[in-house]
Amino acid sequence: MALLTPQDLEGLTKQLECNNNTIKKATGMDIADICKQIYGTTLDGEKVGIVPITSGNGIITNFSSSLLTITEYFGLDGAITEHPDVTGYYEAVSSDADIILMADDHIFIAHNMRNGKIATNHVCTGVVYAEIASRYKYADSKDILVIGLGRVGYAGAQHLVKRNFDVYAYDPDRETMEKARKELGIIPYDPEEEHKFSMVLEATPNPNTISEGMVAERCLISTPGIPCGLPEDIGERNEIDLVMEPLTIGVASMLYAVM
Numbered sequence: 001m002a003l004l005t006p007q008d009l010e011g012l013t014k015q016l017e018c019n020n021n022t023i024k025k026a027t028g029m030d031i032a033d034i035c036k037q038i039y040g041t042t043l044d045g046e047k048v049g050i051v052p053i054t055s056g057n058g059i060i061t062n063f064s065s066s067l068l069t070i071t072e073y074f075g076l077d078g079a080i081t082e083h084p085d086v087t088g089y090y091e092a093v094s095s096d097a098d099i100i101l102m103a104d105d106h107i108f109i110a111h112n113m114r115n116g117k118i119a120t121n122h123v124c125t126g127v128v129y130a131e132i133a134s135r136y137k138y139a140d141s142k143d144i145l146v147i148g149l150g151r152v153g154y155a156g157a158q159h160l161v162k163r164n165f166d167v168y169a170y171d172p173d174r175e176t177m178e179k180a181r182k183e184l185g186i187i188p189y190d191p192e193e194e195h196k197f198s199m200v201l202e203a204t205p206n207p208n209t210i211s212e213g214m215v216a217e218r219c220l221i222s223t224p225g226i227p228c229g230l231p232e233d234i235g236e237r238n239e240i241d242l243v244m245e246p247l248t249i250g251v252a253s254m255l256y257a258v259m
């Protein structure tokens with residue numbers, strides 16, 4: 001799995017504000033409104049314990065401090081524990097944290113200690129980016145394209161099917177496509193075919209996954225994928241609203257999911 005780098009997290013607040021403006025312009029709602037709509041919950045100053053985790057590839061510089069910035073941006077009372085790992089977890093629980101945030105190389109969770117709810121970053125990221133794409137004001141139909149059906153994209157596609165969109169999807173992995181067709185009822189999409197979408201969810205770890213034949217002249221591309229899958233020239237030739245941000249939107253979704 002591709003891990004975040006400290007460079008991805010540079011200028012996080014600016015990236016957040018810029019994306020929030022794009023989302024408002026494209027959907028009429030901001031990130032918090034979208035999360036409230038998805039989960040039917042609100043945040044109310046909860047205490048969030050952020051536990052650095054050293055296992056595997058270890059601490060990512062700025063990861064915990066970025067989580068602190070995000071929790072504070074959404075009006076919560078965040079704190080990074082002094083120690084990492086089990087000692088840090090003990091510290092967070094002992095200091096009465098309502099929600100614990102922590103990640104190793106495989107899974108990133110939010111756990112609400114009050115109500116027992118637990119949420120993962122990959123599912124919450126897929127769901128929130130899918131919801132953003134689906135709320136595009138200038139959509140020309142209910143057709144929506146999902147590019148990449150891994151942990152994030154599969155959850156996004158599932159969310160869109162539940163919301164009754166016509167969900168087309170593409171992943172080069174045949175078994176993944178077959179599973180998504182059988183389990184979710186997605187419509188298999190062939191990237192060689194000319195079918196232009198005004199709403200796109202891209203969730204791959206690769207660049208240049210989006211081609212001219214896939215996108216309507218005016219469209220919303222909602223993509224958690226790092227690096228960005230949209231080639232620069234396609235962005236220049238079309239009127240594209242691009243939502244793309246490395247951490248905040250997914251974490252907001254996790255926080256609302258456990259309320």
Ligand code: NAD
Pocket residue numbers: 001002003004121122125147148149150151152153170171172173176203204205206208209223224225226227245246247248249250251
């Ligand atoms: P994953 O490895 O589980 O899935 C990636 C999928 O993309 C795979 O199924 C792969 O076959 C598919 N794929 C590769 N090239 C493709 C192409 N050209 N067209 C279509 N599909 C293609 O990864 P994941 O956990 O789902 O994460 C996806 C991306 O999202 C990664 O870059 C990850 O770092 C990023 N991510 C971002 C956030 C965020 O908040 N921005 C959160 C979580 C993950």
Ligand code: 2YG
Pocket residue numbers: 001002003004051052053054055058059060061063064103104105106108121246247250
């Ligand atoms: O506590 C730390 O500093 C580290 N143990 C954090 C490790 C996080 C690893 N996960 C990722 O890089 C992502 N794939 C998931 C993060 C979500 C946003 N892209």
Ligand code: MG
Pocket residue numbers: 125224245246247248249250251
């Ligand atoms: Mg995010």
